[in-house]
Amino acid sequence: MSINYKIWTVCMIKKGNKVLLLDRQHDHFKGYIPPGGKVDFPESIVESAKREVKEETGLEVNDLEFKGLYEYVNPVAEDRFMIFNYLAEDFKGELLEDGPEGKACWVDIDEAYELPMQDSVRRRFPLFFEKGSFEIHVEWDHEKNKEGEVTIRKT
Template sequence: MYDVVNYKIWTVCMIQDGDKVLLLDRQHDHFKGFIPPGGQVDFPESIVEGAIREVREETGLEVENLVYKGLYEYVNPVANDRYMIFNYLTKDFTGELLDNPPEGKLVWAPIEDCLNLPMQQSIRRRFPLFFEEGTFEIQVTWDDANNREGEVRIRRT
């Protein structure tokens, strides 16, 4: 049925401080908007190690006690691609924010205001799930012919 599936593994780490979260105001390339820190996991590092590294590189903060919140994935059956994004939440961090972060301006935003900020649909879809009990799994099947999201399935556990 499928010959070779190309897996790409990414992380997102929501950093919470009281009623605020740290977001990047990313304004370059095709993925603009307010997003939590994160990025691609480098082989052979573990997924949690990748999340910690990405936070350090993008914010200057050291995080620990990451709580797994869920999996967000894109599946493209035409290209045999699967993008897996592991989502974490932490309230435990130390350090100082970078003065000139590489991915965009760092903003402590009130959680209740975040959904009013410009953000990608994939971030908006899972944002509230970080603050609910349990975990989530979101699978998006990519509509290759129309270059857009197709079917979206959301499961909470």
């Protein structure tokens, strides 16, 4: 068996009671999302998170707090997508006017729940602000081409 691994990062940036979200309106991943993206080999996962934030927002983040792992597993296609999630409250720089993944905007955390988001982002959004970490395991239903069983663990 040869499993295909893909590794991504997400970094929620928090300032007081607000978070920085990107209003992504292209391809099939539309909605408000935190900055993030693919980990380039051989960079570290944390360095990838910092790079993605810089590329997508213009901000430099420091002191990232690991919040959890979100993964999709497709046993039929032998795919495993792993998304490492971080929270940052230490940052500097100026926001890009028009970033490559969408316009960056500061949103009140309570109001963010009303924004359009991908299901995967909505599912983990509140977990960024809780103590501890999380693991979300999603088994992909290959035949139906949609999420199957979802398991959420908090530590």
